[in-house]
Amino acid sequence: MLVGTFNLVMAERLTRKVCSNCKTQTSAKENPKYKFAKESFRNFDKDALKKEILNRGITQQQRDDFINNAMVYTGTGKDPISGEKCPLC
Ligand SMILES: [Zn+2]
Numbered sequence: 001m002l003v004g005t006f007n008l009v010m011a012e013r014l015t016r017k018v019c020s021n022c023k024t025q026t027s028a029k030e031n032p033k034y035k036f037a038k039e040s041f042r043n044f045d046k047d048a049l050k051k052e053i054l055n056r057g058i059t060q061q062q063r064d065d066f067i068n069n070a071m072v073y074t075g076t077g078k079d080p081i082s083g084e085k086c087p088l089c
Pocket of ligand 1: 024
């Protein structure tokens with residue numbers, strides 16, 4: 001259980017909410033944490049996991065992208081249009 005919780009924390013880090021203005025999709029396939037995080041999703045009690053995901057503000061789309069494609073969202077901190085510092089984060 002402790003290991004599951006630990007992995008969920010890593011999973012949460014990989015799928016955390018990021019700035020909507022400057023977010024980009026990147027692949028976590030090469031990240032060794034991805035394998036563990038994915039395993040933790042698989043082994044976690046489905047109802048408890050659903051609650052965790054909702055509580056953490058992770059969308060179903062983010063979860064599916066992560067599980068199926070190892071896609072994670074990260075904020076660049078730069079405005080995608082101007083290239084200047086992102087005004088929202
Ligand atoms: Zn931003």
